[in-house]
Amino acid sequence: MNATELRGVTKTFGQVTALRECSLTLRPGELTALLGPNGAGKTTAISLLLGLAAPTAGQVRVLGHDPRGGAARTRIGSMPQESALPGGLTVCETLRLVASFYPAPLPLSQVLALVGLSELAGRRAGQLSGGQKRRLAFALALVGNPELLLIDEPTTGMDAQSRALFWDAVQQLRDQGRTLLLTTHYLEEAERTADRVVVMTAGRVVADGTPDQLRASVGGARVRLRCDLVLAELQALPLVTQASTDHAGCAELHTQHPEALLAELYARRISFSELEVTRSTLEDAYLQLTA
Numbered sequence: 067m068n069a070t071e072l073r074g075v076t077k078t079f080g081q082v083t084a085l086r087e088c089s090l091t092l093r094p095g096e097l098t099a100l101l102g103p104n105g106a107g108k109t110t111a112i113s114l115l116l117g118l119a120a121p122t123a124g125q126v127r128v129l130g131h132d133p134r135g136g137a138a139r140t141r142i143g144s145m146p147q148e149s150a151l152p153g154g155l156t157v158c159e160t161l162r163l164v165a166s167f168y169p170a171p172l173p174l175s176q177v178l179a180l181v182g183l184s185e186l187a188g189r190r191a192g193q194l195s196g197g198q199k200r201r202l203a204f205a206l207a208l209v210g211n212p213e214l215l216l217i218d219e220p221t222t223g224m225d226a227q228s229r230a231l232f233w234d235a236v237q238q239l240r241d242q243g244r245t246l247l248l249t250t251h252y253l254e255e256a257e258r259t260a261d262r263v264v265v266m267t268a269g270r271v272v273a274d275g276t277p278d279q280l281r282a283s284v285g286g287a288r289v290r291l292r293c294d295l296v297l298a299e300l301q302a303l304p305l306v307t308q309a310s311t312d313h314a315g316c317a318e319l320h321t322q323h324p325e326a327l328l329a330e331l332y333a334r335r336i337s338f339s340e341l342e343v344t345r346s347t348l349e350d351a352y353l354q355l356t357a
């Protein structure tokens with residue numbers, strides 16, 4: 067089996083326990099989004115998969131191998147949260163240099179086009195903007211033609227256009243049958259693109275499923291409306307599990323039974339306007355799971 071997994075992994079750094087009996091299996095050909103608050107252990111999980119650190123307890127396999135050996139190294143691409151690029155080399159030279167370490171790299175023109183750097187191929191890395199450097203880091207993760215891509219907070223620092231381009235490229239890579247694991251704090255992006263979402267908190271996996279399964283685990287909907295009730299009255303409404311008001315004076319209610327809640331408002335002759343009902347999002351599930 068070409069398994070890529072953490073099995074019962076604990077990782078400590080002195081007094082700090084970054085992972086606690088953490089188990090996670092990546093399915094081939096899937097895009098898995100690894101979510102969790104700051105310090106949850108996401109980067110630690112990735113560094114163990116990359117073989118950069120050894121687990122304190124438990125087992126790590128990558129494409130069927132121990133990642134600290136060399137067997138799987140050229141089959142993996144990684145994009146770390148921060149990367150130091152030699153500023154004097156051009157985009158093309160940097161890519162060519164990294165490609166030279168792999169047995170069957172992708173054509174540079176294909177990689178440049180995929181990450182949207184074709185027009186900047188001759189520019190020195192030190193002269194790229196922050197977002198362009200992130201694109202180059204992504205290109206470096208891809209150029210070795212990896213089966214498995216481990217990507218840590220890729221879209222931080224990218225503008226909206228770069229982000230859209232990035233997710234488009236990620237979908238293409240997944241459609242080519244590659245396996246991807248990425249961490250992100252942009253839940254909407256994960257919700258739209260990931261086949262599977264794993265939520266970690268305090269070094270443990272607390273949820274693992276498709277975006278639909280996670281949304282269904284909180285169920286219900288958000289009901290937004292304008293009415294004269296104050297916050298305490300909104301919170302006291304039957305069927306409301308959570309209530310808040312925003313700066314514009316609109317109420318936001320969370321409920322498992324939006325239709326019954328609206329019927330209740332009518333029955334109580336509570337008048338309201340600007341009604342909006344949306345089903346729970348991945349963010350709702352995430353906030354509940356990591357609360």
Ligand SMILES: Nc1ncnc2c1ncn2[C@@H]1O[C@H](COP(=O)(O)OP(=O)(O)OP(=O)(O)O)[C@@H](O)[C@H]1O
Binds near residue numbers: 110
């Ligand atoms: N080399 C290290 N030495 C000591 N503690 C560390 C080390 N690396 C990570 N930690 C600690 O382990 C915990 C998990 O860190 P990790 O970087 O994996 O979290 P994360 O989920 O990636 O967070 P973020 O979203 O902020 O990137 C944190 O408490 C962190 O301070």
